[in-house]
Amino acid sequence: xxxxxxxxxxxxxxxxxxxxxxxxxxxxxxxxxxxxxxxxxxxxxxxxxxxxxxxxxxxxxxxxxxxxxxxxxxxxxxxxxxxxxxxxxxxxxxxxxxxxxxxxxxxxxxxxxxxxxxxxxxxxxxxxxxxxxxxxxxxxxxxxxxxxxxxxxxxxxxxxxxxxxxxxxxxxxxxxxxxxxxxxxxxxxxxxxxxxxxxxxxxxxxxxxxxxxxxxxxxxxxxxxxxxxxxxxxxxxxxxxxxxxxxxxxxx
Ligand code: GCO
Numbered sequence: 001x002x003x004x005x006x007x008x009x010x011x012x013x014x015x016x017x018x019x020x021x022x023x024x025x026x027x028x029x030x031x032x033x034x035x036x037x038x039x040x041x042x043x044x045x046x047x048x049x050x051x052x053x054x055x056x057x058x059x060x061x062x063x064x065x066x067x068x069x070x071x072x073x074x075x076x077x078x079x080x081x082x083x084x085x086x087x088x089x090x091x092x093x094x095x096x097x098x099x100x101x102x103x104x105x106x107x108x109x110x111x112x113x114x115x116x117x118x119x120x121x122x123x124x125x126x127x128x129x130x131x132x133x134x135x136x137x138x139x140x141x142x143x144x145x146x147x148x149x150x151x152x153x154x155x156x157x158x159x160x161x162x163x164x165x166x167x168x169x170x171x172x173x174x175x176x177x178x179x180x181x182x183x184x185x186x187x188x189x190x191x192x193x194x195x196x197x198x199x200x201x202x203x204x205x206x207x208x209x210x211x212x213x214x215x216x217x218x219x220x221x222x223x224x225x226x227x228x229x230x231x232x233x234x235x236x237x238x239x240x241x242x243x244x245x246x247x248x249x250x251x252x
Contacts, residue, residue: 002232006031010230011085013065013122014092016043018191019141019219023089026223027230028056032087035061035078065092065118066110075125083129087230090119090163091141095156095193108155115159120166123181127174136179137230140167144187144245160185164241171239180238182229187245189217212247 005027015024016038028034028051036044036051036058044060051058063074075082093115096107123138130136145153146160164183171181188207190198197203198216208214225244228234243249 003227004031005087005227005230008032008086008230009035009084010087010089011035011037011061011122011126012089012091013037013118015089016040016047018193019186019189019222020089020091021047022219022223023091023141023226024058025051025056026220026227027087027089028058030227030231032230033057033059035059035085037061037063037065037074037092039064065122066113068121071118071121072125080129082125083132085126085129086133086135087137087139088122088126089139089141089226089230090122092118093141093156093159093193095153097152097196099152100154103154111155112159112162115156116162116166119163123166123170127170127179130179131174131177134178136174136177138167138170138174138179138181139226139229140164140181140183142167142183142185142241144185144243144249146183146185146241147243147249167241168239175238180229180235182234182237182239183241184222184225184229185241185243185245185249186222187211187217187243187248189219189222191219207248210248210251211245212251215246217244217246 010027010032012024014020024034036047041062044062048060063070140163142163143160145157146164167183
């Protein structure tokens with residue numbers, strides 16, 4: 001059973017904190033070379049410093065996932081270009097919370113751009129290299145909100161549902177070339193992204209009460225799923241959405 005990622009080059013978008021950082025660290029621990037990404041070069045460098053001090057092979061690749069020029073320029077700067085990437089983890093995501101009546105069109109577009117369009121365009125850039133080598137992994141970080149709804153986050157919920165559809169369609173097209181495409185649906189994790197929800201006593205109680213494990217997830221508890229899907233041990237998993245939510249969506 002091979003969970004190792006030696007010799008693979010992984011790009012994890014949005015990997016300077018939260019779930020993305022946990023995934024990047026876990027992949028590096030399994031031997032992958034990992035490109036650390038966010039919009040801010042200084043943040044990427046800081047993470048690179050910490051992870052390299054721990055002996056990991058990491059490099060900074062700052063770009064704005066939603067900005068086509070920034071995305072393409074960064075990937076072109078890689079030795080071997082975008083096509084040198086073996087594992088793409090589309091993790092960067094944003095959220096806007098507002099009731100329908102106050103939800104600005106610009107916010108809707110922005111969330112869709114980052115959470116859904118950027119993963120599609122990044123897949124388009126990296127897939128040719130994977131297909132040529134006959135091996136590749138694309139992992140889209142969706143959400144349990146890709147399976148169920150929640151009021152006040154319509155753009156986020158729509159983008160995450162869309163990401164699961166994108167996963168299925170790319171899995172069909174790329175599977176015959178040895179490239180698997182899967183989604184992971186995280187439940188409620190204790191991250192900076194969710195800080196406003198953790199700080200709200202009612203929401204915190206809802207998460208603990210409705211999650212059979214009775215607590216928020218720790219980001220390292222998501223990373224194992226990503227390593228599995230990226231490894232040869234997960235080689236027959238394709239077009240799937242793996243829920244990692246402490247059992248929350250198993251219950252009514
Ligand atoms: C919110 C959302 C998300 C969730 C996540 C669940 O902030 O309103 O509920 O942040 O944590 O998507 O997977």
